[in-house]
Amino acid sequence: MPILGIKLLIYFVFGLADNYEELFCKDPSQLITFASQLKTDGVQLFKEKRIKDAFTKFAEACKFLIFIDPKTTEHSVLQDRDELLANLYNNLAGCHVIQENWSLVIWLCNLVLQKQQQNVKAHYRRGISFMELQV
Secondary structure: OOHHHHHHHHHHHHOOOOOHHHHHOOOHHHHHHHHHHHHHHHHHHHHOOOHHHHHHHHHHHHHHHOOOOOOOOOHHHHHHHHHHHHHHHHHHHHHHHHHOOHHHHHHHHHHHHHHOOOOHHHHHHHHHHHHHHOO
């Protein structure tokens, strides 16, 4: 995808038109730290049953992680990113379970299982979703 296409994607899908360029320049460790804090905030909101707010935090955390360039980042940092991203996808799936968006739960759990094949929570959520959809 040409760079213009990426910028348009970021602008329209992620709503980061004003500050996306500065995110490209951030240290990957900083981006992971930002995303981790958002995840922590989202988990607290989820515990408080504020599901939509939690979902927003988890989704925002994912946005930070897409700015980590795999071509210029150390392998260990990429592993941290992938683990955090899988956990965020699993948290997003948990939000969708509550909203009974079964197809999205399956899709997100599949993303988790691509990185963490033994993730019990993702297998469970995906299984429940298949049962609800009677697939």
